[in-house]
Amino acid sequence: SKEGSFPVDKATLDTYELVIFGDVPKALFKAEELKWLADFVGKRGGGMILIDGARGHLREYADTPLGPLLPVDLGNAKPAAAVSSLILSGRAPELASFALSAERAANAGVWANLPVPRSIASVTPLAGSEVLIEGESTGGRLPLAVLRPFGAGQVYSVSYTHLRAHETVL
DSSP states (O other): OOTTSOOSSHHHHTTOSEEEEOSOOGGGSOHHHHHHHHHHHHTTOOEEEEEEOTTOGGGGGTTSTTGGGOSEEEEEEEEEEOOSEEEEOTTGGGOGGGOOSSSHHHHHHHHHTSOOOSBEEEEEEOTTOEEEEEEEETTEEEEEEEEEEETTEEEEEEEOSBOOTTOOOO
């Protein structure tokens, strides 16, 4: 496949280990390509990172083969909320991929002082999902990063609505 484009066939997609899927309109994909992606995760055991952004295009995939992969219910998302800090939750503090400090005790402080998105979508994690990062808001904690097994693979989802110019997706 040409760099920056979707694989031309299922066999090429199956050579991948991870697919990062952003806030992309559903109309850009053929129905068979969405089935390939679902099979890539569910049957082949690939990983997928879903990044839901300000445009909210991931909601369009609920009635497609990607719908069952979603770790959160995007259909009942509430208005975005401002967050004041990020908090590791669940088993995230134990995972090396979330260690931003050599000392575990200091790691929570590092995460609490990271720049935060201006707002994140208020979504509900689905059964079997694991919340790994939450955003502290005036209304309580909101799930920002959620992991969910799907078949032989896993899907990691990040829900935000607005990033600041200097931010990256976690």
